[in-house]
Amino acid sequence: MAEYDVLIKNAKIVEGTGKKAYKGSIGVQGDKVVALGDAKGDAKRTVNAKGLTATPGFIDAHSHADWTLLWFPKAESYTMQGVTTFVGGQCGGSPAPLGEYIRLPWPLMDRLPDLDPFKFYPKQPYYPLEQANEWMEEIYGWTLDWEDMAGYFRKVEEVGVSMNYAPLVGHGSVRTKVMGLDYKRHGTKEEWAEMREHIHxxxxxxxxxxxxxxxxxxxxxxxxxxxxxxxxxxxxYEGVYCPHWRRTGRRRGVSAGHxxxxxxxxxxxxxDVHEKTGVRLHYAHMSxxxxxxxxxxxxxxxxxVKTTLDMITANSKSELDITWDAIPQLTRSGFATMPYLASLYAPWLRELGGLEALGKWLKVKDFREEVKDAIRTGKWFIRVAYNPNTAPRWxxxxxVLKSGVPDISGKTIAEIAGERAADPWDTYFDIIAEDPFTRGAT
Incomplete structure (x- = not known):
């Protein structure tokens, strides 16, 4: 009988322990690595990994994949990058509990401009579950037929997925379950009690x-x-609290001077929450x-960095009391892939019908000023780092990654504006007018 199900030979092995990479072999039985470094013996399948690197499966510590998992159960965008586990339910949003009103799952949100047309933002922040399921049945042939996290887990198991999924419940989802559309206020003590029951x-x-x-x-x-x-x-339950903390404030109505x-x-x-509850704290996207x-x-x-970490951990009793994850801003598009330079101006793309039409209208001074005014007054929110209202060096x-406009690919808007001796915002719009299909990244 074969000693291993899979034997991986000649791999460059990175253990993830801090030890230097080394060449070796790996023996796998079932779903477990049982020999590492110098695995020898017979195997049902042998893989020659010469020229390749073997690592432990990566863990995405901050993910929203739970709201797309049922649509893409193989999670190819993860598995092809070596990610084997994700922590979902982040930023206050989890697939349950579901109530009368829900935040639409992302695949349905992608279709919302056609289902319930809007220019700037959807007509309502949450839609009736009944309406969402009418759309789900019509488009996908199945519905959101669970009420709590247990029901969602059963659905995931029924579909079958390729990933390990570490779930969080979202306080925002709990709050929506309890308060519905009447959420723009502090909750009452009675509502707090109901929220606690859902969290339990x-x-x-x-x-x-x-x-x-x-x-x-x-x-x-x-x-x-x-x-x-x-x-x-x-x-x-020895659980952990994972806040998307108040980094920017509510991302609506962010006008000039904000x-x-x-x-x-x-x-x-x-x-303060950690100290008053004794619950472990894990910051989402630390900065x-x-x-x-x-x-x-x-x-x-x-x-x-040092002063920030010293302050937040000053009174922690162990290294695991307060932890964090951070966005690895090692490449462009670390947070938002555009993919077109014009993508930040989605309301006008929706209104005009596409890139070419927007490029044409940006040649019109009055239209250009209307767009700028919508940004200045906070009618449309652009992320803080590249919003002219909030970032002086936006x-x-x-x-610009790729453009039909000569000699601008690989340059920032600021660099191009400097070369043209022009205003950066007008330069941004000029590029879109000259080539609406210009690719960009933040």
């Missing part, structure tokens, strides 16, 4: 903790005391506590 239920059903989306509806309207009350439930939240204050707000303008030299940013954060 989700934890008993297998969730590892709870997330919150403190920049997003509906959690942005929750009182600090409401968050503490909900997080306190996790203590009974003053963003103080990040260090927002970070310490989460520490430094202070914005430094103009962009700082490495030494100053290093001090910013044009340095957008790069």
């Amino acid at each position: 239920e989700a934890m008993k059903q297998g969730c590892l903790g709870m997330s919150a989306g403190l920049d997003y509806d509906p959690d942005v309207f929750a009182a600090h005391e409401e968050i503490i009350d909900g997080v306190s439930v996790l203590k009974d 003053v963003p939240n103080e990040k260090i204050t927002a970070l310490m707000e989460c520490v 430094t506590g202070w914005e430094v303008h103009p962009p700082a030299p490495d030494e100053l940013e290093a001090a910013n 044009a340095e954060n957008i790069m």
